[in-house]
Amino acid sequence: MTFDWSVVWQHRGELLAATGTTILLTVATMAIAVPCGIVVAALRLYAWAPVRVTATAYVELFRNLPLILVVFWAFYVLPILSGVGLSPLATGLAALALNVTAYNAETFRAGLNSIRRGQVEAAMALGMSRTQALRRVVVPQALRRVLPVLASTWVSLFKDTSLVSVIAVTELAYVAMQIRAQSFRVLEMLTAMAAIYWLLGYPQAKLVDWIQRRYAVTE
Amino acid sequence: MSVSVDRAKGAGAKIIRYRGVVKRYGDFQALAGVDLDVHAGEVVCLIGPSGSGKSTLLRCTNGLESIEGGDIEFEGALLPKDERALRAVRTRMGMVFQSFELFPHLTAHENVAEGPRTVLRVKLAEADRRAAAMLAKVGLAEKAPNYPSALSGGQQQRVAIARALAMEPDVMLFDEPTSALDPETIGEVLNVMKALADEGMTMVVVTHEMTFARRVGDWVAVFDAGRIVEQGPPRQIFDAPTTERTRDFLGHLGWTG
Amino acid sequence: MDFDFAVIADHWRFLASGVGVSLALAALSGVTSIAAGFVVALARLYGPRWLRPIVVLYIDSMRAIPVLVVLVWAFFALPIVAGITMAPLFAALLGLTVHLAAYAAEIFRAGIESVRPGQTRASLALGMSQGEILRRIVLPQAVVRMLPAFGSLLSVTIKDTAIASVIAVPEFMRQSETVQGQTFQPIEVYTFAILVYFLMLFPVTRGVEIFYRRVAHLGRS
Numbered sequence: 017m018t019f020d021w022s023v024v025w026q027h028r029g030e031l032l033a034a035t036g037t038t039i040l041l042t043v044a045t046m047a048i049a050v051p052c053g054i055v056v057a058a059l060r061l062y063a064w065a066p067v068r069v070t071a072t073a074y075v076e077l078f079r080n081l082p083l084i085l086v087v088f089w090a091f092y093v094l095p096i097l098s099g100v101g102l103s104p105l106a107t108g109l110a111a112l113a114l115n116v117t118a119y120n121a122e123t124f125r126a127g128l129n130s131i132r133r134g135q136v137e138a139a140m141a142l143g144m145s146r147t148q149a150l151r152r153v154v155v156p157q158a159l160r161r162v163l164p165v166l167a168s169t170w171v172s173l174f175k176d177t178s179l180v181s182v183i184a185v186t187e188l189a190y191v192a193m194q195i196r197a198q199s200f201r202v203l204e205m206l207t208a209m210a211a212i213y214w215l216l217g218y219p220q221a222k223l224v225d226w227i228q229r230r231y232a233v234t235e
Numbered sequence: 236m237s238v239s240v241d242r243a244k245g246a247g248a249k250i251i252r253y254r255g256v257v258k259r260y261g262d263f264q265a266l267a268g269v270d271l272d273v274h275a276g277e278v279v280c281l282i283g284p285s286g287s288g289k290s291t292l293l294r295c296t297n298g299l300e301s302i303e304g305g306d307i308e309f310e311g312a313l314l315p316k317d318e319r320a321l322r323a324v325r326t327r328m329g330m331v332f333q334s335f336e337l338f339p340h341l342t343a344h345e346n347v348a349e350g351p352r353t354v355l356r357v358k359l360a361e362a363d364r365r366a367a368a369m370l371a372k373v374g375l376a377e378k379a380p381n382y383p384s385a386l387s388g389g390q391q392q393r394v395a396i397a398r399a400l401a402m403e404p405d406v407m408l409f410d411e412p413t414s415a416l417d418p419e420t421i422g423e424v425l426n427v428m429k430a431l432a433d434e435g436m437t438m439v440v441v442t443h444e445m446t447f448a449r450r451v452g453d454w455v456a457v458f459d460a461g462r463i464v465e466q467g468p469p470r471q472i473f474d475a476p477t478t479e480r481t482r483d484f485l486g487h488l489g490w491t492g
Numbered sequence: 493m494d495f496d497f498a499v500i501a502d503h504w505r506f507l508a509s510g511v512g513v514s515l516a517l518a519a520l521s522g523v524t525s526i527a528a529g530f531v532v533a534l535a536r537l538y539g540p541r542w543l544r545p546i547v548v549l550y551i552d553s554m555r556a557i558p559v560l561v562v563l564v565w566a567f568f569a570l571p572i573v574a575g576i577t578m579a580p581l582f583a584a585l586l587g588l589t590v591h592l593a594a595y596a597a598e599i600f601r602a603g604i605e606s607v608r609p610g611q612t613r614a615s616l617a618l619g620m621s622q623g624e625i626l627r628r629i630v631l632p633q634a635v636v637r638m639l640p641a642f643g644s645l646l647s648v649t650i651k652d653t654a655i656a657s658v659i660a661v662p663e664f665m666r667q668s669e670t671v672q673g674q675t676f677q678p679i680e681v682y683t684f685a686i687l688v689y690f691l692m693l694f695p696v697t698r699g700v701e702i703f704y705r706r707v708a709h710l711g712r713s
Contacts, residue, residue, distance in 0.1 A: 143402070202568050
């Protein structure tokens with residue numbers, strides 16, 4: 017049994033591009049899922065009853081489904097239901113965004129709820145409206161509490177982008193496994209794939225630790 | 236001794252009038268018909284056991300809680316039900332909380348300037364001027380750039396008073412302002428409150444500090460189970476109470492005058 | 493557009509076997525990863541100095557590498573290195589255990605460290621040994637605090653079994669893909685799959701929340 021590790025170097029261009037796609041997916045998903053998560057959290061807390069229930073149902077549904085199922089569902093069912101054909105990349109992005117928005121909504125909701133009632137009362141005693149109290153007093157404080165959890169969600173998302181490989185999105189997992197299939201260099205490519213994820217993910221995990229230490233809430 | 240008001244002759248405008256105020260939390264009767272007047276320039280102290288309704292009355296005064304029966308009048312008009320109108324009323328009342336409730340993400344200066352800026356929409360320069368003036372007034376000018384976490388309890392409460400004063404209210408409502416403080420820092424807060432009273436600020440103070448009520452108060456109302464069982468000048472309440480309940484309450488506190 | 497859910501009824505036995513495999517795999521990996529995670533946590537907290545960085549490296553690596561990658565490597569690459577053949581189910585069990593044990597270890601560590609040091613001091617003052625303290629005082633309190641995190645980990649475990657479909661484990665996701673591929677009715681099949689997974693997962697999260705609320709006071713010191 018001989019191992020030819022040069023196959024990794026030979027395909028470095030493809031792997032680099034694929035890594036770029038992985039990073040792009042992560043960034044784009046968060047760019048959508050953070051604002052959407054805030055909106056859904058606000059709807060869950062402050063909107064009128066039917067909207068509140070719908071928002072809660074959405075969050076509970078997507079928090080209780082495997083992401084890989086959502087990816088398949090988006091790929092096969094979305095085009096049929098919406099009549100719009102999306103590229104695998106866009107479909108993968110949609111599935112990831114739907115999923116992460118739900119988690120973020122829960123994070124933001126918990127963050128908003130964790131601010132003491134007295135803070136809102138003090139703001140209102142000054143004559144602020146509910147919206148002003150939210151904007152000037154509650155949200156700035158909630159953001160601090162929410163940041164460590166968002167960082168953790170980010171790293172999970174980074175790993176979860178590997179799941180859109182099942183619908184042939186040309187991110188790292190898919191491309192690595194394609195090269196494996198073409199070159200028959202199974203051990204080399206799979207190890208290289210793991211190594212690249214590790215190289216990118218390890219520093220992110222350490223960064224999350226630092227953020228959690230720095231923003232630990234002391235009451 | 237603060238400026239004395241001749242209650243018997245009814246001189247001095249009634250800033251706040253409570254008439255038969257009723258408030259329930261589910262089955263619990265928090266206020267069972269409260270009648271009380273607060274005149275301009277007066278310091279009215281509300282005393283009584285915990286849960287007797289003192290704080291509840293205060294929170295109903297600026298609409299943080301709603302009432303189920305009776306009336307509350309402020310400067311001659313009933314408290315509005317409309318949220319926007321109520322907010323306007325709140326800007327004329329200052330409230331100080333037992334737990335200070337300073338905004339932890341803002342410095343002392345920013346805390347005090349927040350009301351004028353966001354609610355009264357004064358220009359930044361004016362808000363800064365007011366903040367600096369009020370912080371100096373409570374003796375904390377040098378703490379302006381500090382965050383609440385860097386301040387002692389007494390200092391935080393003084394900043395909270397400055398924050399309420401920056402709105403230039405017609406009346407100040409104090410909800411047990413010293414109950415959460417270490418004994419050493421209670422004095423600095425009470426001194427600020429006394430100075431305010433001496434200037435003629437109308438104040439309604441829920442407190443357990445009997446010495447303060449005796450010395451600074453113009454009118455004392457004793458609460459029990461959602462009602463005022465006795466009210467009168469401090470002289471009467473503390474030296475010659477007319478009801479058993481009042482005597483009991485003061486006795487339990489070990490009040491010897 | 494008409495939906496024909498009869499396809500579900502036609503293949504229910506096939507799909508049901510998938511659910512069975514999913515649950516069995518989740519239960520098995522749950523047990524093994526908690527056991528392994530406990531050992532790892534103890535090694536990190538009480539083990540020899542030189543072991544700690546190795547353990548930390550392992551834990552942090554599992555935070556960096558996706559489950560999919562671990563499963564695929566376990567099934568395709570490990571046999572090459574180790575010279576063995578492995579059934580997909582076993583590879584999945586191995587991969588899931590290795591990945592999840594890292595998270596379990598962190599939950600154990602956080603739980604144990606969260607019990608106030610005063611409790612340990614008081615126990616030492618009574619003359620207890622470290623082992624007794626861990627067993628009788630610290631762990632019982634820690635266990636209550638760890639419940640929500642473990643509930644969450646159980647939920648993750650069930651979701652991760654669906655990824656095992658990629659290495660041809662005949663669990664529910666895989667069986668659904670097969671039926672969908674044969675009958676060309678992805679909407680019915682995947683909608684049904686959504687329903688089934690939701691019914692599997694929702695009680696787990698809710699159940700843990702409710703159970704924790706009842707016993708939370710036992711863990712407060």
